[in-house]
Amino acid sequence: MRTDSLRLPGAWRSAWRIARKDLRLEGTTFERPLAMMAFALVALVLFGFALDPASLKRPQGTGTLAGLLWLVFCFAGLVGFARAFHAEHRREAWVVLRASPAGSGAIFVGKTLANWLLLLLLETLVIPLAVIWFEVPLPPFGSLVVVLSLHSLGLAELGTLLGAMVSRLERGEALLATLLLPLATPLVLSAVHTTRGLAEARSWQGLGHWLAIASGLDLLYFLLALVLFDFVLEE
Amino acid sequence: MSASAAIEAGALSRRFGLREALRGVSLRVEWGERVAVFGPNGAGKTTLVRVLSTVLRPSAGQLRLAGLDPQERPRQARALLGLLAEGPGLYEELSVRENLAFFCGLYRRQPEAARLEALLEGLGIGERADEPVRALSRGLRQRAALARALAHAPRILLLDEPFQGLDREGCERLERLLRQFTAGGGALVFTGHEIETGLALATRWVVLRQGARIAEGTSTDTSAETIVALCGADR
Numbered sequence: 265m266r267t268d269s270l271r272l273p274g275a276w277r278s279a280w281r282i283a284r285k286d287l288r289l290e291g292t293t294f295e296r297p298l299a300m301m302a303f304a305l306v307a308l309v310l311f312g313f314a315l316d317p318a319s320l321k322r323p324q325g326t327g328t329l330a331g332l333l334w335l336v337f338c339f340a341g342l343v344g345f346a347r348a349f350h351a352e353h354r355r356e357a358w359v360v361l362r363a364s365p366a367g368s369g370a371i372f373v374g375k376t377l378a379n380w381l382l383l384l385l386l387e388t389l390v391i392p393l394a395v396i397w398f399e400v401p402l403p404p405f406g407s408l409v410v411v412l413s414l415h416s417l418g419l420a421e422l423g424t425l426l427g428a429m430v431s432r433l434e435r436g437e438a439l440l441a442t443l444l445l446p447l448a449t450p451l452v453l454s455a456v457h458t459t460r461g462l463a464e465a466r467s468w469q470g471l472g473h474w475l476a477i478a479s480g481l482d483l484l485y486f487l488l489a490l491v492l493f494d495f496v497l498e499e
Numbered sequence: 500m501s502a503s504a505a506i507e508a509g510a511l512s513r514r515f516g517l518r519e520a521l522r523g524v525s526l527r528v529e530w531g532e533r534v535a536v537f538g539p540n541g542a543g544k545t546t547l548v549r550v551l552s553t554v555l556r557p558s559a560g561q562l563r564l565a566g567l568d569p570q571e572r573p574r575q576a577r578a579l580l581g582l583l584a585e586g587p588g589l590y591e592e593l594s595v596r597e598n599l600a601f602f603c604g605l606y607r608r609q610p611e612a613a614r615l616e617a618l619l620e621g622l623g624i625g626e627r628a629d630e631p632v633r634a635l636s637r638g639l640r641q642r643a644a645l646a647r648a649l650a651h652a653p654r655i656l657l658l659d660e661p662f663q664g665l666d667r668e669g670c671e672r673l674e675r676l677l678r679q680f681t682a683g684g685g686a687l688v689f690t691g692h693e694i695e696t697g698l699a700l701a702t703r704w705v706v707l708r709q710g711a712r713i714a715e716g717t718s719t720d721t722s723a724e725t726i727v728a729l730c731g732a733d734r
Contacts, residue, residue: 359582
């Protein structure tokens, strides 16, 4: 058997194909984006009523708002991550996916990419709403994109890994929050500090070490997932 | 075709906790062979298919697919396989054609459109191929799942209960396709409870009970009654 003659697609190409499929499914059902957005909107409205909007405009208020926003992204992300593998488990598509030459690494990267893009879409919708609702200035756009992308990537990596772990368990969604939130704490800390720093100083000054921590965590979660994901996919 | 057998499984075992679902099963399948695996519920048929398809790692024993060790060269080994799992393994929101294009893309850089069309026609679902899978009846889903298993032109086909849910016409179409597949040099292993149909298609049969292989033989000198007796009342 001349297996070398089989022109297998590369891991990145397979990952992109899996991500595109996930996004196509979301675009058909809108199940996850709507659930995530509904959660984020309700949380924003509740925070809006619970907090004095004037206090958020004071210098100390930017930290509170940054914290609230990242809590909203974390919990809305949980809503999405918990359902990231539903399509695979509903009709045993995960068995077929696992038996394909894509490999667990490509499956992880593809699912993470889709989760990341969904999270970024949510943030793109929520941040302007928060800016209008709380009447606070928008941090510099380019810097904000970097902060959101870097920290959301780490959240998506953790969410995909843990989402796969709990997807076959009963009450897995509750377990997902229990596992993800402690592991994501350093990343969320970094996200809150950099978002607040950007809002207050409107520059990168003094934020370098937080960005380094976030990049390091992204890499750590990625490597951890690459090692563990094959075992996670197995029954 | 190389001298290696399509499948060489030596003393495969698989444990789930304390339960041993597969106990030292050996199986050698040559190119061009059609091997039926019979057995009562819980005999280990599905576990065997999952271990052979590399979805599950064996707890003990060796497996070679076309001479390749799936542990050492998983992508190359998996590229040879076509799998029909217990469920159809399809994404319900996507059309049959989209499902085929997605899974094919994980195996080949360029899915062959003409081949896919011929396959869909051969299984009698060409006219319904643009409909979402969720709109299809159980039998048509099974046909779509079989098309998915065959679409990337595998060399080894592993089918878990392929005749389940198919009407008489569907069974005849499938039998014709599978005979063509092995006539072209492919190797087939399938499980099922339809003993007459299975015996008519298979060149060789194996009976599993409680995870162990208890009997085997060739189809030409075996009656369905013999297999029923070996499987026991609960087949």
